[in-house]
Amino acid sequence: MKKVTAHDVARLAEVSQSAVSRTFTPGASVAPETRERIETAARKLGYRPNAIARSLITRRSRIIGLVMSYLENQFYPVVIERLCQALQQDGYHVLLFISETEEADNVLADILQYQVDGIVMASTTLSSALANDCINAGIPVVLFNRVAQVGPMGGYSTSSVTSQNRAGGRLVGELLVRTGHRRIAWLAGSENASTSRDREAGLCDALAAAGLPLHARGVGDYDFAEARRAVLALFRDPDNRPDALFAANDHMAIAALETLRAELGMQVPRDVSVVGFDNVPQAAWPSFDLTTVQQNVEQMVDATRTLLFEQIGGQVMASSVDVPCVLVERGTVRKRDAT
Amino acid sequence: MKKVTAHDVARLAEVSQSAVSRTFTPGASVAPETRERIETAARKLGYRPNAIARSLITRRSRIIGLVMSYLENQFYPVVIERLCQALQQDGYHVLLFISETEEADNVLADILQYQVDGIVMASTTLSSALANDCINAGIPVVLFNRVAQVGPMGGYSTSSVTSQNRAGGRLVGELLVRTGHRRIAWLAGSENASTSRDREAGLCDALAAAGLPLHARGVGDYDFAEARRAVLALFRDPDNRPDALFAANDHMAIAALETLRAELGMQVPRDVSVVGFDNVPQAAWPSFDLTTVQQNVEQMVDATRTLLFEQIGGQVMASSVDVPCVLVERGTVRKRDAT
DNA sequence: CTGAAAGCGCTTACAG
DNA sequence: CTGAAAGCGCTTACAG
Numbered sequence: 001m002k003k004v005t006a007h008d009v010a011r012l013a014e015v016s017q018s019a020v021s022r023t024f025t026p027g028a029s030v031a032p033e034t035r036e037r038i039e040t041a042a043r044k045l046g047y048r049p050n051a052i053a054r055s056l057i058t059r060r061s062r063i064i065g066l067v068m069s070y071l072e073n074q075f076y077p078v079v080i081e082r083l084c085q086a087l088q089q090d091g092y093h094v095l096l097f098i099s100e101t102e103e104a105d106n107v108l109a110d111i112l113q114y115q116v117d118g119i120v121m122a123s124t125t126l127s128s129a130l131a132n133d134c135i136n137a138g139i140p141v142v143l144f145n146r147v148a149q150v151g152p153m154g155g156y157s158t159s160s161v162t163s164q165n166r167a168g169g170r171l172v173g174e175l176l177v178r179t180g181h182r183r184i185a186w187l188a189g190s191e192n193a194s195t196s197r198d199r200e201a202g203l204c205d206a207l208a209a210a211g212l213p214l215h216a217r218g219v220g221d222y223d224f225a226e227a228r229r230a231v232l233a234l235f236r237d238p239d240n241r242p243d244a245l246f247a248a249n250d251h252m253a254i255a256a257l258e259t260l261r262a263e264l265g266m267q268v269p270r271d272v273s274v275v276g277f278d279n280v281p282q283a284a285w286p287s288f289d290l291t292t293v294q295q296n297v298e299q300m301v302d303a304t305r306t307l308l309f310e311q312i313g314g315q316v317m318a319s320s321v322d323v324p325c326v327l328v329e330r331g332t333v334r335k336r337d338a339t
Numbered sequence: 340m341k342k343v344t345a346h347d348v349a350r351l352a353e354v355s356q357s358a359v360s361r362t363f364t365p366g367a368s369v370a371p372e373t374r375e376r377i378e379t380a381a382r383k384l385g386y387r388p389n390a391i392a393r394s395l396i397t398r399r400s401r402i403i404g405l406v407m408s409y410l411e412n413q414f415y416p417v418v419i420e421r422l423c424q425a426l427q428q429d430g431y432h433v434l435l436f437i438s439e440t441e442e443a444d445n446v447l448a449d450i451l452q453y454q455v456d457g458i459v460m461a462s463t464t465l466s467s468a469l470a471n472d473c474i475n476a477g478i479p480v481v482l483f484n485r486v487a488q489v490g491p492m493g494g495y496s497t498s499s500v501t502s503q504n505r506a507g508g509r510l511v512g513e514l515l516v517r518t519g520h521r522r523i524a525w526l527a528g529s530e531n532a533s534t535s536r537d538r539e540a541g542l543c544d545a546l547a548a549a550g551l552p553l554h555a556r557g558v559g560d561y562d563f564a565e566a567r568r569a570v571l572a573l574f575r576d577p578d579n580r581p582d583a584l585f586a587a588n589d590h591m592a593i594a595a596l597e598t599l600r601a602e603l604g605m606q607v608p609r610d611v612s613v614v615g616f617d618n619v620p621q622a623a624w625p626s627f628d629l630t631t632v633q634q635n636v637e638q639m640v641d642a643t644r645t646l647l648f649e650q651i652g653g654q655v656m657a658s659s660v661d662v663p664c665v666l667v668e669r670g671t672v673r674k675r676d677a678t
Numbered sequence: 679c680t681g682a683a684a685g686c687g688c689t690t691a692c693a694g
Numbered sequence: 695c696t697g698a699a700a701g702c703g704c705t706t707a708c709a710g
Contacts, residue, residue, distance in 0.1 A: 286601035
């Protein structure tokens with residue numbers, strides 16, 4: 001079971017090892033008949049070029065590090081699937097790092113040792129420090145679904161791909177105002193996640209335009225159990241309940257739906273309207289039929305590839321892409337107000 | 340932004356490059372003060388050993404290929420998360436390949452070029468041929484949540500980790516019989532998936548023991564939309580409907596639940612009982628409250644690591660591990676029969 | 679304990 | 695078009 005190398009093939013085909021290498025290098029010049037001979041020999045021996053050795057000499061691993069943290073939110077599996085497939089088609093591969101919370105530093109060391117050509121950080125909760133470390137190490141980074149925290153002096157700036165979160169938040173705010181809601185509550189994700197802050201800002205834009213205050217505010221940390229707790233607190237006082245709840249993502253919106261119905265005995269949208277963000281697969285299930293804002297994963301993945309390859313190609317300026325998102329109206333917002 | 344190598348560190352610390360290498364090789368002998376000097380120099384230069392170069396010489400990449408296909412079934416994200424974290428702790432990393440259906444051959448070539456130390460195939464739908472190719476190439480493979488198809492002559496045998504699917508299926512069959520169901524239907528996953536076949540066999544064991552026939556049978560292909568279609572067909576005739584439906588996994592069971600309620604106006608478990616397999620996070624959500632069989636992901640991941648490392652260490656015999664699974668009784672099976 | 683040297687399996691100028 | 699040679703950044707016997 002010895003590994004077969006280019007040398008073995010060269011010997012069998014009676015050519016130099018260089019010729020074998022050229023045969024497997026797209027665009028290199030080899031005479032047609034030589035190539036033929038080499039390919040036959042390679043097939044006979046079951047030869048496959050060693051990507052590790054190639055990486056060492058070309059100083060390109062064609063590996064992209066993908067850092068994620070919470071796959072229970074179904075948005076991320078969808079992202080993984082699309083991103084992996086897209087990168088595979090470009091001849092790149094994905095080294096996956098799962099890092100809950102902030103043990104991320106060890107992860108970083110690992111990533112760097114593996115000489116990845118670039119990194120996609122697709123997690124709203126990872127620290128910006130991590131991203132900066134990578135950039136300092138000279139590795140292209142693209143933030144996916146989040147934006148860099150700006151440092152004290154204007155700070156580092158990292159490429160990022162997001163939806164137009166503020167506009168999306170505004171869309172929801174306008175919908176809720178238009179349909180006559182007056183006591184609108186916000187369920188934040190992580191307080192320091194840009195997605196959550198931007199969506200909240202959009203909501204507040206719409207409220208301000210209508211002269212309405214934000215009725216109440218909870219923090220669900222993008223987590224199912226945390227969201228449940230926050231909803232319980234938000235609806236504790238039966239005399240002062242919100243008439244609408246906008247959650248920073250679908251995962252929490254569904255947690256809210258479950259809690260409102262099963263634990264608080266409320267009906268949606270009769271007693272309260274609920275809106276999410278992402279349009280995960282479950283949002284379309286009849287049990288939830290959740291009104292939400294759709295993030296265009298396909299466009300986001302495309303933009304990520306583009307940004308990544310620009311930087312790998314030497315582009316130094318970081319840039320950000322905002323993909324438009326659209327409101328998906330389903331059944332969790334009451335249609336007209338009785339007020 | 341030049342890469343700093345062991346040579347650079349050696350020069351600064353005034354030692355040989357070998358000494359630098361030893362300092363970063365656990366268990367190598369270096370004098371404490373030499374090590375100190377080298378570590379200081381390394382820190383100053385921001386040196387990190389190049390894992391690619393190390394792999395080339397040690398012929399160990401410390402990379403495991405993980406092949407998956409359908410992440411919309413929430414069981415798999417959970418598996419990815421656990422497996423990644425476990426392997427990271429062992430100093431291994433995960434190169435992720437997503438391959439829908441059978442374009443898998445290209446994927447295979449990729450995997451092999453990357454000199455992965457082993458492969459975990461965690462997908463019920465991938466062909467067994469793929470696994471055999473890897474084994475022929477001398478790469479350890481562990482099948483996760485499926486079992487090798489035995490060839491015509493007894494065929495190849497590949498290590499695998501599964502739940503005790505047949506026993507799990509029997510548990511469900513016994514539960515349904517015990518609670519007085521008489522027209523029990525089976526919703527299969529993919530016809531050639533061992534998980535589906537084994538769970539069905541277990542169900543049939545229980546039915547046979549009770550002298551009951553399998554009332555009806557549909558095929559959902561482990562897919563949400565397919566499962567919906569199959570359920571519609573299974574319940575088309577109002578006069579001959581099943582009184583219980585056992586789906587080969589939770590993903591399809593939830594599809595069934597949604598279809599029964601939203602499209603057929605049936606109540607669960609009043610009109611029909613529903614049972615799944617996996618115990619995905621959503622099964623516990625109040626909207627579904629799904630009775631199911633829990634696969635012990637933690638044990639399955641542990642077994643996978645063990646099997647993988649045995650083979651990487653030179654163990655040639657393939658072996659299979661069956662992890663016990665337990666029935667999780669929730670609200671989708673009616674408690675007593677009125678018959 | 680330490681250094682010089684060989685070598686992992688490739689790519690890529692450089693001559694011819 | 696083709697081959698000999700250098701070299702990517704490491705590890706690891708082998709002497710000392």
